[in-house]
Amino acid sequence: MKKTIFPILVIFIFSSSCILAQENDNKETELTGNLSYDSKIISENYNSLEPVFQVVDEADKKSPVLAGVMSAVIPGAGEFYVGEYLKAAIFFTVDATLISTAIIFNKKGNDKTDEYQAFADEHWSVVKYADYLIQHKTELGLPDDTEIPINRDENLPPWEQIESWSALNNAESPFSHHLPTHGEQQYYEQIGKYNQYSSGWDEFDEQVDGFRDVPQIMNDYAKMRGDANTAYNTASKIVLGIYLNHLLSAIDAVWSVHNYNKNLAVNLRVQNIQFADRVELIPTVNLQLNF
Secondary structure, three states: OOOOOOOOOOOOOOOEEEEOOOEEOOEEOOOOOOHHHHHHHHHHOOOOOOOEEEEOOOOOOOOHHHHHHHHHHOOOHHHHHHOOHHHHHHHHHHHHHHHHHHHHHHHHHHHHHHHHHHHHHHHEOHHHHHHHHHHOHHHHOOOOOOOOOEOOOOOOOHHHHEOOHHHHHHHOOOOOOOOOOOOOHHHHHHHHHOHHHHHHEOOOOOOOOOOOOOOHHHHHHHHHHHHHHHHHHHHHHHHHHHHHHHHHHHHHHHHHHHHHHHHHOEEEEEEEEEOOOEEEEEEEEEOOOOO
16 A cells, blocks of 8 residues: 655635625615515626635655656665655565576576587697698698698697698688687687588597588587577576666656655645625635555
8 A cells, every 4th residue: 555645734724705795886785675686786796706726745746857767777766765665675676686697697608608618628629620621632622732830749739739820711711711719709609610620629530520520529519509608698688677677667666756746736725605695715625545
């Protein structure tokens, strides 16, 4: 139930009665005693009194702009400001839940990314891929003078043994994709997405597999990347939900302030009651309380 607090109003209620008589040049007009004729005299000299007053307590009015901004920043803050404590708790709880869930899924995506990158660094070798290109350059359509300088120091990771990454990319000129440098997001994506990189995986056997055959380990790696992307996509959708919750809370806060200010109004009306020989002003007070 919405709690409405009415300000203390000191209303001076007045009543007056106006006895109407026919006047001419500020002199009292005598009535004839004939009801029909006297009614016409009174009607001709009667001036309608219709005073209307409205009393509104401006001190307790709330700002819809302030409420909207508060809820846009912190959902539920505008509702709390206007006294809608239940709705304030609901909006704030939803926001906290969504933010926590988004953080959880984003962390899950980061963990999965670290996992598949470590897996790729261990099981995919750019040196093995480069060796395959050189050894099969004729059948792959590469120029006979194609060379890829490689440092065969086993103490170095494979991506550091490639002395010229541009030479590697030049050797890939007949193909649709060129391998980005190690560490880039596209590096880890391409080696698990395109069949031309299958020869760099541990389980690839050039005596059995062709250049575009995919070993099972490459499929396993693709699934690991898919799990990471799924977690990131879920986190992104939750973030959209967070924005929506902020927007809905701001709209609701403005609407709540509108209703709050509307219910503060106390209407004071002086109603005129006409009798046969006089008009009386009867003060009336209209109070409105919404639940």
